[in-house]
Amino acid sequence: MKRKLEISELIFKIISYTLLAIFSLACLYPFVYAISASISGIHAVEYGEIVLFPKDIQFEAFGRMFNNNMFWNSYSNTLFITLYGTLFSMVTSILGAYALSKKRLLFRTPFNFFLVFTMWFSAGIVPQYLNYLDTRAVFNKIGIMDDKWLVVIAMGMAAMNIILLRNAFEGVPSEVEEAAIVDGATEMQVLTNVFIPMSQSTIATVALFFAISRWNGYFWARQMISNANEHPLQVFIRLQLENFTNPEVMAGWNEPYASDSVIYALIVCSIVPILIIYPFIQKYFAKGTNVGGVKE
Amino acid sequence: MKVRAADYLVYDKDKGVYQLSPEQVVRDDVEKHYWAHVGRTILKDWRLYLMLVPMLLIFLFWRYFPMYELLGCFKVSDNVLPVSQQLFSGFSYFKRLLLAGDGLSTDFWRAMRNTFILSFYGLCFGFPIPIILALFFNEVRSDAARSVFQVLTYLPKFMSTVVMTTLIAMLVKQASLVSGAGIVSQALAGLGFISVETAKGGLLNLPSFFRSIYQISGIWEGAGYDSIVFFAAIIAISPTSYEAAQIDGANKWAQMRYVVLPSILSTIVIMLITRIGSLLNIGYEKVLLLYNAQTYVTADVVSTFAYRNSIGAVGGSSAGSGLASAAEMMNNVIGMLLVIGSNTIAKKASNTSLY
Numbered sequence: 001m002k003r004k005l006e007i008s009e010l011i012f013k014i015i016s017y018t019l020l021a022i023f024s025l026a027c028l029y030p031f032v033y034a035i036s037a038s039i040s041g042i043h044a045v046e047y048g049e050i051v052l053f054p055k056d057i058q059f060e061a062f063g064r065m066f067n068n069n070m071f072w073n074s075y076s077n078t079l080f081i082t083l084y085g086t087l088f089s090m091v092t093s094i095l096g097a098y099a100l101s102k103k104r105l106l107f108r109t110p111f112n113f114f115l116v117f118t119m120w121f122s123a124g125i126v127p128q129y130l131n132y133l134d135t136r137a138v139f140n141k142i143g144i145m146d147d148k149w150l151v152v153i154a155m156g157m158a159a160m161n162i163i164l165l166r167n168a169f170e171g172v173p174s175e176v177e178e179a180a181i182v183d184g185a186t187e188m189q190v191l192t193n194v195f196i197p198m199s200q201s202t203i204a205t206v207a208l209f210f211a212i213s214r215w216n217g218y219f220w221a222r223q224m225i226s227n228a229n230e231h232p233l234q235v236f237i238r239l240q241l242e243n244f245t246n247p248e249v250m251a252g253w254n255e256p257y258a259s260d261s262v263i264y265a266l267i268v269c270s271i272v273p274i275l276i277i278y279p280f281i282q283k284y285f286a287k288g289t290n291v292g293g294v295k296e
Numbered sequence: 297m298k299v300r301a302a303d304y305l306v307y308d309k310d311k312g313v314y315q316l317s318p319e320q321v322v323r324d325d326v327e328k329h330y331w332a333h334v335g336r337t338i339l340k341d342w343r344l345y346l347m348l349v350p351m352l353l354i355f356l357f358w359r360y361f362p363m364y365e366l367l368g369c370f371k372v373s374d375n376v377l378p379v380s381q382q383l384f385s386g387f388s389y390f391k392r393l394l395l396a397g398d399g400l401s402t403d404f405w406r407a408m409r410n411t412f413i414l415s416f417y418g419l420c421f422g423f424p425i426p427i428i429l430a431l432f433f434n435e436v437r438s439d440a441a442r443s444v445f446q447v448l449t450y451l452p453k454f455m456s457t458v459v460m461t462t463l464i465a466m467l468v469k470q471a472s473l474v475s476g477a478g479i480v481s482q483a484l485a486g487l488g489f490i491s492v493e494t495a496k497g498g499l500l501n502l503p504s505f506f507r508s509i510y511q512i513s514g515i516w517e518g519a520g521y522d523s524i525v526f527f528a529a530i531i532a533i534s535p536t537s538y539e540a541a542q543i544d545g546a547n548k549w550a551q552m553r554y555v556v557l558p559s560i561l562s563t564i565v566i567m568l569i570t571r572i573g574s575l576l577n578i579g580y581e582k583v584l585l586l587y588n589a590q591t592y593v594t595a596d597v598v599s600t601f602a603y604r605n606s607i608g609a610v611g612g613s614s615a616g617s618g619l620a621s622a623a624e625m626m627n628n629v630i631g632m633l634l635v636i637g638s639n640t641i642a643k644k645a646s647n648t649s650l651y
Contacts, residue, residue: 008547008549009547016435020449023520028448046476047473048479049475091350095350096351096352099348102344105345105348111352114355115355118355120635121629124362124602124621124627124628126617126624127368128358128365131358154357157351159355186343212454218456218585234456267459267463271455282446282450
């Protein structure tokens, strides 16, 4: 009996390790390939000679990107949208979630429903687009001509993130809050000195969710930002891809590196910042879904 | 809660009669002057309610106003007048989409079918794989090795849709020579899964490959990240449960069946509800970035159909925002019914509910 048990467990263990290793490598491979292809010579790229390691190393594809002002422009636009967007979303969400977490709040259930309903039913792309056109008209009227602010303010609120924050605030023991109130703390001080420090990890997680979605946002940025100088990085990458896969544009390609290398270089430039901070934020990411996933 | 007389009556010793208690007087007052009471409470606590205002305004302006805009699907739209000034036209757009039988109507039915197929496949393949992955993670006893596996498998989740679709486009790109085709096409051709001609044509240009590419890239992107919640549920299982099962002679399979599965069932149910709830919310961004005119047959979903025929229309081929809104309306109403339905069933079946 004992022997049979060990065999079944051993088999499962071997299967687990093998499949995990394969899947992990499959997750990593495209990125390694992109890096290799971005610094390989034109012949190696165009004739599929790269499998894993770069060949005939050149850095001109990167050089071309770095010399392109539009690239730096789009990078700074993305930083702008990510920074201000995350800040704006965090401030409004924390304030709202704090109020929603209070049992004494009147109409708490309707307010919650007001948020949750947006998770059930969304108007769809077309009505949203018409709505943004109206928003832009209003923004222009009050003097905000930069469409990036439209993306910052009108986009990217997520009911799920607010619910995550609300749940974290509800988990703060009421005794701590009462003690602060007895000591004469105002509502704002209770929030900044008690609730925010006590829900740090959830706040970090939610900030991360907002920041990632801002950094990666593409569709609405492309729809809403009309001026090409204000396009964020994701829109720039896509436009470059569309440009470089257009046969008419590519007919006159006469460079010492492949056009694909430029695309790969762009991809590498876009993911490097994320790869650098990834080890530090990964644990928050894992924590966030645990908080959000199950609440019985 | 049962109300007893003692809760609202007090004995007044001086007069020798029963009177309403002060609390009950307040309660009665609240009932009689409800809105005055509401006003007083809000005024007393105005800071708290002020905190709520920015969030509510954002949701009102950019989540609920679009829903009002959606009413354009019942109106005659000429793309000039605001919705409030348009004439009510009833269900003409819906009739047009569902019954007209012309090209637009056929396209709509195709988009509807594709939406269901893509989301159903996503549920069939995308849902179980994270659970299996979590079981695998649980087998890795060394913390270092597990961290490496986890870091690598969560990684694609951080990539934007644009980067992911660009990578896909490059990995399966077309070429005049098979050696110039994307590395994945080359590998598949080399292994004999696809013909050389197919590899040269570019997999993204072939309708029959779109669904596989969509699902496989979805699993590649999300499986690791989605496994986190299941893994958390699995490591919460007490080791004594396994030991008890082992003493009873349970092999690995029996342990899975009788120890692990029951313990993570409620997590599975909740994740399943969430999944079914967002079933029709196909990531339009991903489809929009991956599809092209050659693959509309299998790739076009309702959102992209609506987009392409209104705001994304090229060269005056717009069918109007009212018609597009009608298409999205049908999609989203079905989606909402799915959320409410799955939530109700889950509540009845297992007493776990999400909302």
